[in-house]
Structures are given as structure tokens and as C-alpha cells.
Amino acid sequence: MDISVVVPLYNEEESLPELTSWITKVMTENNFTYEILFVDDGSTDSSWQVIEELKEQYSRVKAIKFRRNYGKSAALNVAFTASRGDVVITMDADLQDSPDEIPALYKKIREEKFDLVSGWKKKRYDPITKTIPTKLFNAATRKMSGIQLNDFNCGLKAYRNDVVKTIEVYGEMHRYIPVIAKWAGFKKIGEQVVEHRARKYGVTKFGFSRFINGFLDLLSIFFVGKFGKRPMHFFGSLGVLSFLIGTFMALWMIGEKLYHIAAGIPYKREITDQPLFYIALVAIIVGSQLFLTGFVAELVTRNAPERNQYLIEKEIQ
Template sequence: MDISVVIPLYNEDESLPELVAWIDQVMQANRFSYEVLLIDDGSTDRSWEVIAELKEQYPAVKGIKFRRNYGKSAALNVGFAACRGNVVITMDADLQDSPDEIPELYRRIREEKFDIISGWKKKRYDPVTKTIPTKLFNAATRSMSGIKLNDFNCGLKAYRSDVVKTIEVYGEMHRYIPVIAKWAGFNRIGEQVVEHRARKYGTTKFGFSRFINGFLDLLSIFFVGKFSKRPMHFFGTLGVLSFFIGLIMALWIIGEKLYHLSAHISYKRDITDQPLFYIALVAIIVGSQLFLTGFIAELVSRNAPERNEYLIETTID
């Protein structure tokens, strides 16, 4: 099969018939063999009934329904596990992504040998309250990951099947799939300017909390990708630095006190009267705790069943 189109959705019954008809038109015009996986993320409207009706009209349509709303990442992860196409296209169900982009995305994956092509909605129709935070997150993600993409959160992306069968998406990490893929060894990541259409039906399903969750997930991605198999390198380094900074402060205070005593210089302040003493004490305690945290995390990591699981691309016997 050439293409799998994975579409997570939540309360999008109005847009689904138009979207599926559009996808079918594009696929037929380009003679692609395809499937459309509609992942109903616990919708409370008629979305599932519409999916059943579309299945009768379009044999390529497949549906998966969650019992409750788990989020876009969960829907994508389930869709990735179920899809069978050589190239996997993800897009939103609200008609803000154009299926006309699919042939070029497919061509670049197949001919230019990219692992991922991420869409870039260069001209957006979102309000300022959404575009400004998005730009800040994109800048932070570029800086932390080293991946030069302008729009990590664009729902329109294309993947080689190996990518989606290897990675795991959870939490709010759907916006960081290129980062997850890079940590998994898929480094050929490209970008393509795509059309962003104004929302035709319904309202957005994402609130302000997604920005907070997104930032926390970015930190998780960064830590797990770099230190999941060597947590002592992270916690131990911070712990040793904190401990020695506190130790130097403590030795300075003690040395200053001994100097004044040996020189018979009047020095009325006790060691415990100085704020630096408490800063040094806290630094030493925190450093010790961080070091012990790294040591315990290292023991957990070494006893994890997947501690020696590595992604092998190919072998020669």
C-alpha cells in the first residue's frame, strides 16, 4: 500500500464527509493505493456514526473509537500501530490542512529519501494569542533539539513507515515527534511550506493548558533522549557541582573565622550569623541529594529490562 492517512479527531462530524471526499479525490487522481484511519478520540457528537457511514461509501476508510478522550498523542500512537502504508501522512480533521499537499509530501519521502517531512504553515489564520506562544515554543524546541524546523506543531506531516513503527507518542508529545524521531536515529528531517486554511466548522479543541504541558513535555523529551541510559551523568554532575560550591563557601567562612582568631583580630560575628553559611549548607545538602538521585536512577536504569535494547537499521550475515 502506498499511503496511510492517519487523522485523529474529536467532535468533527461536520467536516469529516468533505475531508474524506477530498482525500479520495486526490488519491484517485494520482492513482495511489491508500487507507484513511479515522481515530475518534472519544467524541460526544455524531463523529462515529459519520465514520460508519463513510466506510460504506469509501472502502479505504477505517475507524478506531476510544471510550473516552485521551488526547491527540494517544490517537496518533494507536493510528501509527494500525497503519500499513509505505508512507504515513498525518493531518487534522478540521479542514485546516489541505489534502492537495499529499502528492508532494509522498514524492519527497519516496524520491528524496527523507524520514520525515514536516509541514510549515507559513501564513496562518490563527489569533495572535495562539501564534505568538507557538513561535516561542518553536524557537525553544529548535534551540534544545538542534532540528531546524519552523513549525513543529503542524499536524500535516509525512513519515516513512519505519519511523512511525519505531517511535512511541504519549502525553502532549505529538508536537515533538521530529525530536522523538531524531533521538531514535531518524535524522533526515525536512520541511515543506503548506497551506493553512481558515477553520470552516466548529471551534478549536485546544486551550491554554497545552502550552504549559507542551513545555513540560519538551523538557521530558530532552532529558529522556539524552540521559535515559545514563542518568548519573545528569544528576551526578549537578550534584557534584552544587556540593563543591557549598563546600568552598563553608571552607571560606571557616578560614575567615580561623584567620581572625589566629591574628587576634576582634571578630564578633558567629559563623551561623552569616547568610553565606546557610547558602553553603543548602548547596551541600542539595548536591548530596542530587548525587544520590543519580545513583538510584542509575541502579533503576541498569535493572530495566530494556536497558540493552537498541534500534538496528540493517545487518549483513
């Protein structure tokens, strides 16, 4: 099968018939073998009934329904497991992503040998309250990941099948899938300018909290990707540094007092009366705790069943 079109959705009953018809038209015109995989993320409207009706009309439609709303990342993760196409295309169900972009994305994967191609909505129809935070997050993600993409969170993406079968998406991680793919060893990541259409039906399902969650997830990806198998390197280094700084400050104060005593110079302040003493004490305690945290994390990591699981690209026997 050439293409799996993955469409996560939540309360999109009005747009589904038009979207399915549009995808079918594009696939037929380009002679693709395909499947359309809807994942209903616990919709409370009649989206699932609409999908059941579409299945009767379009044989290539497949669908999964969650019992409750788990989020877009969960929907994508389940769909990635179920997809069978050589190329997997993800797109939103609100008709803001154009199915006409599918052939160009497919070509970049199959002919130009990209692992992942992310859409770039260069001209957006979103309000400024959404576009400005998005630009800031994209800039922060570029800086931390080293991946030069303009739009990490674009729902319209194309993947080689082995990419989606390798990565795991959870929490709010769907916005950082290119970063997850890079940490998994897929380095040929590209970008394609795509059309962004104004929302035709309904309202957006994402609130301001997604920006806070997105930032926390970015930190999680960075930490797990870099120190997931060696947490002692992170916590131990910070702990030793903090402990040494605290110890140095404590020894400095003790040395200063001994110098005054040896030289017969009156030492008017007690060590415990100095703010620096408490700063040194906190640094020593924090350093010890960080070191112990790294030690415990290292023990947990070494006993994890996947501790020695590595991604092998090729093998000759």
C-alpha cells in the same frame, strides 16, 4: 500499500464527509493504493456514526474509537501501530489541512528519501493569541533540538513507515514528533510549505493549557533523549557541583575564623550568624540529594528491561 492517511479527530462530525471525499479524490487522481485511518478520540457528538456511514461508502476507510478522550498523542500512537502504508501521512480533521498536499509530501519521502517531512503553515489563519505563543515554542524547540523547522506542531506530516513503528508518542508529545524521531536516530528531517485553510466547521479543541504542557514536554524530551540511559551524568554532575560549592563556602568561613584567631584579631561574628553559612548548608544538602537521586535513577535504569535495546538500522551477516 503506498499511503496510510491518519486522521485523529474529536467532535468533527461536520467535516468528515467532505474530508473523506477530498482525500479519495486526490488518491484516485494519483493512482495511489491507500487507507484512511480515523481515530475517534472519545467524541461526544455523532462523529463515530458519520464514520460508520462513510465506511459503507468508502471501502478504504478504517477507524478506531476510544472510550474516552485521551488526547491527540494517544490517537496518533495507536494509529501508527495500525498503519500499513509505506508512507504515513497525518492530518487534522477540521479541513484546515489540504489533502492536495499529499502527493508532494509523498514524493519527498519516496523520491528524496526523507525520513520525516513536516508541513509549514507559512500563512496562518489563527488568532494572534495562538500564533505568537506558537512562534515562541518553535524558536525554543529549534534552539534545544538543533532541528531547523519553522513549524513543529503542524498536523500535516509525512513519515517513512519505519519511523512511526519506532517512535512512541504520549502525553502532549505529538507537537515534538520531529524531536522524538531525531533522538531515535532518524536524521533526515525536512519541511514543506503547505496551505493553511480557515476553519470551516466547529471550533478549536485546544486551550491555553497546551502551551504550558508543551513546554514541560519539551523539557522531558530533552532530558530523556540526552540522559535517559545515563541519569547519573545529569543528577550526579549537578549534585557534585552543588556539594563542592557549599563545602568551599563552609571551609572559607572556617578558614577565615581560624586566621583571625591565629593572628590575634578579634572575630566579632559567629559562623552561624552569617547568611553565607546557611547558603553553604543548603548547597551541601541539595548536592547530596541530587547525587542520591542520580544513584537511584541509575539503579532503576540498569534494571529496566529495555536498558540494552538499541535501534539497528542495517545488519550484514
